[in-house]
Amino acid sequence: MQPTEILSDEHQNILTVIDAIERECKKLISGEEIDEQFFKKAIDFIRHYADKFHHAKEEDILFKEFCNNAEKAHCNPVDQMLLEHDIGRKFVKGMKEAIRNKDKSQLIENAEGYASLLQDHITKEDRILYPMCDEVISSKSQEKMLKQFKEVETNNIEAKKKYLAITKEFEERK
Structure with missing residues (x-):
């Protein structure tokens, strides 16, 4: 297994949560009240699983590692990906503020903005950046990266279990 395959698998968990966020936004638009527990759990997932666990890798x-080998690639999209990670963090901060202020429209705006950004972002990573990484990063470096990924996993076993349980819970909310 390559490091990018692990990251793509994690993307599927993130997309599951994004789908649940979009469904909750539709409920808000149709007049339902904010489900604070849901959104707080979603924000916790995003901040810890997506940001600290996945983005750390x-x-x-x-x-x-890609930047160390970027001269072999036809372009370097890493700066754009990092920018999008930062924009996503701003949307999440906006979601948290909206919940605190009980501002439904601000919550919808930030949650839908985050969902749209991340769906596009994940597509770019899975279809453009990751294949480039697989092409330019040597197999020796990829093996080293797998060991580093395993270390991240080992240091976050309980957290990973918690967030995968949230993913399953949100998937079942359909």
């Missing part, structure tokens, strides 16, 4: 391991 991308930003601290994969992107750095």
